[in-house]
Amino acid sequence: MKYILRSYGLTKKYGTRLIVEDVNLAVEPGDIYGFLGQNGAGKTTVFRMLLGLVKPLRGTIEWFDEKPTTATFSRIGSLIETPGFYPNLTVHEHLDIHRRMCGVTDIHTINEHLKLVGMEGMGNQKVGKLSLGTKQRLGIARALLHRPDCLILDEPVNGLDPKGIRDIRELLLELRNKRSMTILISSHILGEIGQMVNRIGIIHGGKMIEQLDYAELQRRTRTYAEIRVNDDGRATWLLEQQLHIRDYTVWEKGCIRIYEQLEDTGMINKALQEGGVIVNEISLCSESLEDHFLKLTGGDQKC
Ligand SMILES: Nc1ncnc2c1ncn2[C@@H]1O[C@H](COP(=O)(O)OP(=O)(O)OP(=O)(O)O)[C@@H](O)[C@H]1O
Ligand SMILES: [Mg+2]
Known part of the structure; x- marks a missing residue:
């Protein structure tokens, strides 16, 4: 199998608004693929289309190198947005309902999965009393119960503390390494998923603006000289005219980031002062x- 998932020109409109436009995804076996975008970028809508929950306006999806059928979706586990739970049912009852719905006959699978997500011995607890992080873990256990080949997790670390994020990261790496699973995970904060993904797709305003290896993304981050000056207009004029520096940005008022001629920042200083x-x-x-x-995503909208 060459690809776990491919989408071609995936497009969705709600009313007259184009929400997702021409999204081409390529996920290979064993990838932990980070789908990154700010709030409202279209991540959940793309995931819903991939799972057959929402019909695209245009575009095609291939799962496991084939056009999806009903059987395809039994090979996928998912957790979309905040998982819906009944507060008065116990952890075990939730998983048991899901087990029966999926036709999994082995009842021991429930305890096996509770252990896997670090919830061993919590089967009798009422779900309404669980913390957010524990509910997320329960959601992941539920998504894993039928032993899917691929897992889709929509913002599973949203709202978790650093330890909760680390636990989920370790769990996903274990799933990839021990169960050979392929995982798609979305987030609006790169730092939250950076250390667990090997490939990244960046969506902005419904469009996929980048899809690349994480290592390549790391290479792209550059060293720069940051200078703080009283007059950035005059400073940039001097940089261009005196030093022929073109690769710079005015990051904020009075603050310029220069990406070239960094071997001699003394020279830059001197030219500006003079x-x-x-x-x-x-x-x-x-x-x-x-x-x-x-x-890449405009820079103005802090997450
Ligand atoms: N059922 C719907 N009807 C109309 N508009 C919708 C619907 N679902 C989503 N949208 C709109 O589509 C856009 C993308 O929403 P989506 O939930 O896919 O974004 P997201 O990237 O998952 O955002 P977040 O990070 O907040 O979860 C938003 O502007 C949202 O308001
Ligand atoms: Mg979302």
Whole structure:
């Protein structure tokens, strides 16, 4: 099997609004694929289309190199948005309902999966009393119960504390390594999923703006000199005219990031000072992946 999942030109409209436009996804076996986008970017809508829960306006989807049939969806486990639970039912009762719905005959699978997600011995607890992180883990246990080949998790770490995020990261890596599962996971914060994914698709305004290996994304983040000046208009004029520097951005008022000629920042300082610009600070920094993501997605809408 070459691909677990491919989508071609996936497009969705609600009313007259284009919500998802021409999304081409390519997920290979063993990928932990991070689907990244700010709130409202279209992540959940894409996942719903992939699962056959929402009909696309246009485009096609292939699962396991074939056109999906009803049987295809039994090979996929999913957790979309906040999982719906009955507060008065116990953890075990929830999983048992799902087990029977999926036609899984082995009752021991419930305890096996509770153990897998770190909820051993919690079967008798009422779901209404569980913390958010534990509910997310229960949602993952439910999605895994029928031993799918691929797992789709929509923002499973949203609202979790750092330990909760680490636990989920370790669980997903274990699933990939021990069960050879392929996992699609969405998030609106790159830092939350960066350490667990090997491939990233970035969606913005319903369009896929990047799809690349995580290692490639890391390579793209660059070193720069950040200078703080009293007059960025004059400073950029001097950078261009005196030093022929073109690769820079005015990051915010009075703050310029320069990406070239970094071997001699003293020269930049001198040229600016001599040109009448007061340089308050000059430092060498590396762009974080989060900055890079924000730049790609417009940069103005902090998550
Ligand atoms: N059933 C619907 N009817 C009309 N508009 C919808 C519907 N579902 C989603 N939308 C709109 O589509 C856009 C994308 O929504 P979607 O939930 O896919 O985004 P998202 O990337 O998952 O966002 P979030 O990070 O907040 O979960 C939003 O503007 C949303 O309001
Ligand atoms: Mg969503």
